[in-house]
Amino acid sequence: MSEMPLSPVKALFLAGAALFVCFVTTAAAAEEVPAPAAVPLPAPTPAAAAPAESAKWYEQVKIGAFVDGYAGWNYAHPKTGVYASQNRFRAYDQWNGFQLHWVGLDATVDPAPVGGGVSLRFGPSAAVYTGSPDTEFGLVNVKQAFAAYKPGGADGKVQIVFGKFDTVYGAEVADSQLNITYTRSMLNYFAQPFFHTGFRVDWQATDVFQLKVMAVNGWNNAVDNNAGKSLGAQAIYKPNDRLLAAIGWIGGPEQPDHLKVSCADGTAFDRGSLGCVDAAGATASDTVVDRGGANKRWRHLVDAVVDYSPIDRFRILFNADWATEEILPLTATTSERKVWWGADLTLRGKVNDKAFVGVRGSYLRDRDGFLTGTGVDTRVTSGTLTLGWTPTPNFVVKLEPRVDVGNEKFFAKGTDGTSKVQLTTTLGIVVTTN
Numbered sequence: 001m002s003e004m005p006l007s008p009v010k011a012l013f014l015a016g017a018a019l020f021v022c023f024v025t026t027a028a029a030a031e032e033v034p035a036p037a038a039v040p041l042p043a044p045t046p047a048a049a050a051p052a053e054s055a056k057w058y059e060q061v062k063i064g065a066f067v068d069g070y071a072g073w074n075y076a077h078p079k080t081g082v083y084a085s086q087n088r089f090r091a092y093d094q095w096n097g098f099q100l101h102w103v104g105l106d107a108t109v110d111p112a113p114v115g116g117g118v119s120l121r122f123g124p125s126a127a128v129y130t131g132s133p134d135t136e137f138g139l140v141n142v143k144q145a146f147a148a149y150k151p152g153g154a155d156g157k158v159q160i161v162f163g164k165f166d167t168v169y170g171a172e173v174a175d176s177q178l179n180i181t182y183t184r185s186m187l188n189y190f191a192q193p194f195f196h197t198g199f200r201v202d203w204q205a206t207d208v209f210q211l212k213v214m215a216v217n218g219w220n221n222a223v224d225n226n227a228g229k230s231l232g233a234q235a236i237y238k239p240n241d242r243l244l245a246a247i248g249w250i251g252g253p254e255q256p257d258h259l260k261v262s263c264a265d266g267t268a269f270d271r272g273s274l275g276c277v278d279a280a281g282a283t284a285s286d287t288v289v290d291r292g293g294a295n296k297r298w299r300h301l302v303d304a305v306v307d308y309s310p311i312d313r314f315r316i317l318f319n320a321d322w323a324t325e326e327i328l329p330l331t332a333t334t335s336e337r338k339v340w341w342g343a344d345l346t347l348r349g350k351v352n353d354k355a356f357v358g359v360r361g362s363y364l365r366d367r368d369g370f371l372t373g374t375g376v377d378t379r380v381t382s383g384t385l386t387l388g389w390t391p392t393p394n395f396v397v398k399l400e401p402r403v404d405v406g407n408e409k410f411f412a413k414g415t416d417g418t419s420k421v422q423l424t425t426t427l428g429i430v431v432t433t434n
Helices: 008-025 124-130 186-188
Strands: 062-074 096-108 114-122 140-149 158-166 195-204 209-218 230-240 243-253 258-263 268-272 275-278 285-290 298-311 314-327 337-352 353-368 379-394 395-406 411-413 418-421 421-432
Touching: 008 258, 062 353, 096 124, 114 124, 124 140, 186 337, 209 243, 258 275, 268 285
Parallel strands: none
Antiparallel strands: 062 096, 062 421, 096 114, 114 140, 140 158, 158 195, 195 209, 209 230, 230 243, 243 298, 258 285, 268 275, 298 314, 314 337, 337 353, 353 379, 379 395, 395 421, 411 418
16 A cells, blocks of 8 residues: 655644754854743843934834744644634644734833833734633734833833733743743643733832732733722842742732623513523513622732743743632622642753754643633643754744643544543744844
């Protein structure tokens, strides 16, 4: 029997692997190009020189753009329905074949004393990142839009940010070129917020210590679903360029504080059951119900990050989270305590100035299946190998085999099968102006 030809995706993966091996064995030493950073907890923005009196406003704007796409392959060949997610518990690489992650446009002005930034994203991942209800208010493509003010000018120790801005928690971000790995961990996607809307104050207390405090709508809400607000804080210690350690907390209500119940003709709202009951002659109606105490049932997250490079070519990145929330189901009177926690450990070693190898081990436990939507105790362990190549700072290639292992058969296999193991390979390519 003759061999079956390789599929285009498999051929692409083999070609990418061959290209990487060839490069590692033949690349000459060159000026060092740093591998992409992962921690979304930067050191304080360096003070910008005050613009000359004659400088135009547009000369102070920093503009960047990028295109991020990938090819994905799931070895279980899941058939989950047209356009349905094929890779379970995955962030922006949920589908297989050739895919566009997103296209990004960024414009920023360093505050001196006034500045700000706008980040726009277009593509399938924009809706995944923004989520509901922001997509209903025309914000699906607006990743960030904020104003920044430094009362002391460019050299000031305090910065005030207002608007929609990326979260300060976690060790990975949605823009893959800023991470060691291409795919995101479950800890990043399920256990941490993506963005906030509100106020944040950054205080550079000393040369090595920074404090951030915020009052925001909550997790991933441009339009809040309750009257309460979330409070957050983060302390960052950065004694030198090799070490960064951060500890943060955010707490606040995340559940809607009211409920609209729609009853059809012939039924009426019953406050005892918070539902509709038979009522002869009644016409269709909507009733808004106060959910009683929702603003007192807080979600709490504690987040820790350590980013350490003992030598120039080796980096260690650790992130751990613990969170809890008291949940009151929409039609229930008794609340339930939900808990989740997890950790990521990522190592990166540079083979030479343009190639690197990364390894990430991840664990997430969603004790009640609340975050993941499984409804059962969910424990997932993941292992990721990243072969990275950056021939120029503007071109990033990552070939990434990954295995996810669950305590139950969470993963789709074929048309109707399930498995405890999900094995994938992803080839990610990013072209960027930055």
